[in-house]
Amino acid sequence: MSAELKSEERSLNFLEEIIEQDLKEGKYKQIVTRFPPEPNGYLHIGHATSICLNFGLTKKYGGYTNLRFDDTNPVTEETEYVESIKDDVKWLGFEWKNELYASDYFDKLYEFAITLIKKGLAYVDDSTSEEIATQKGTPTEPGKRNKYADRSIEENLQLFEEMKAGKYKDGEKVLRAKIDMESPNMIMRDPLLYRIKHAYHHRTADKWCIYPMYDFAHGQSDSIENITHSICTLEFVPHRELYDWCIEKLEIYPSHQYEFARRNMTYTVMSKRKLLQLVNEKHVTGWDDPRMPTISGMRRRGYTAAALREFCDRVGISKRENIVDVGLLEFFVREDLNKKALRRMVVFDPLKVVITNYAASEEILTSENNPEDPNSGTREIPFSNELYIERDDFMETPSKKYFRLAPGQMVRLKSAYIIKCENVIKDEAGNITEIQCTYIPESKSGSDTSGINVKGTLHWVSVKHAISAEIRLYDRLFKVEDPSSGEGDFKDYINPDSLQIIKSVFAEPALKNAHLADSYQFIRKGYFVLDKDSSTSGMIFNRTVGLKDSWAKASK
């Protein structure tokens, strides 16, 4: 409820303003958007921004959003990608009205091309790609039209028909729009509409050997679907002129294109080409490697859909170049997980503690599952006279602000007793092998009558009850904030320590029942989630994100 209040207080972004204006003027009864991925890679956090935008807008203003695969280039597109994209959109929590494909419109698009030819607005060009590039001029010099532009409508019709029939090899001919070779906008210098590709298409198979270019497919697809607001990223701004030209000449439903700045994030890369490279060259284990900025990677890492949605909403959109701090995303992940994650105790680097005055062999203690959520219940934790604590929770000669265990000092064991360090045992090499402590019986958690106040509380695990698990600690994939902007190859900036594996940690028994996709907070350690690599023989946990650690910062 307070979240609703907040969103109402929040001001409109420039697209919401446009839409509210359109609605006010009665331009549309409802708005229709689309999310138009090309199935040539997995979706990343930048796409999540677009998804939240497109689906969020129609949810807010009434209308619907289509999922449309922009599959006009058969050589890079695969069904695997189609499936992953659908999974990701669903997981993010959105429902599309129609699942569509640009390839659904290939017949229609072919008709559109014929229409343009008949209007004298398109021609078949026999030039090579090099010739076309040369004739196009440069941003500062106008281009020149070649002789093929003079072909008759009849000839163009016949040649285009022959292109479709497979009479020509790849690259032998193209269909171009006849617009303006001298336009200051390079896109308008007789852009290519169709090219020949004798390639198998993931949906139309071998039906076609000519395929429309983006500029001749996207706007028309929008138009066919009656998209009211076609939202894309800034690099398509110059294409808008052609987008509008096609709609005007074809006299079809006038969809309109609006552009916003793509989302960049620190310490990662966001282009599908680069991500594909990381996958292909095995710098990561796959598209869903938890270090990847992909939606599937983040999901596997333990980021929640709610956190991603909140991130997209709260960061907002604009038209300026940006690189958002990955720390902001991590903030929303922590904010969400703090409310939801069950608390568990896990010791990563064990140091044995023996309670010398503990007479019973063991007892069962209870602890809250999540202090932030009273409905989360409690769990049982076995306690005994032999425990593990974290090695860095003990210091033989502590610094002044060190609140943890040290000779003669007392600490609280979380949900258990206060203990006092009496003796330090070392091996011959001088390594600490064991800490001997006494406990304060009347300091039991929940019924503490000891009157003792301690500054530090430690997590712990009973030695004989501990279960084992593997832990994967992830760090940023790159060492620098913007790997793409530096000199040289972005891969030069890969962080060699982005994955640290701890083969065996000691966990409290309650963790045995961990489920995939359940998030846990390992107390004082961070948020973790069970990885799909886990088997019956061993559990593997991914670190989603660490806890804020002001002590680590202060002690530096």
Add this chain to the structure above:
RNA sequence: UGGCCUAUGGUGUAAUGGUAACACAACUGAUUUUGGUUCAGUCGUUUAAGGUUCGAAUCCUUAUAGGCCAACCA
């Protein structure tokens, strides 16, 4: 040497001609059986120069900086 887009704290976004603000980050302090959470506070911003105006982050001009455009990619 063409055209287009954009410039607000460290970062991301507001303010729509009328008091420059919110979140994150950073820093203090309080609370705390997680050095977590929570709470209170501090820090710091309109690229520059002109112009219009009673009044400009906002409108205009110029400059500067960054981005995009010369793929048979999207």
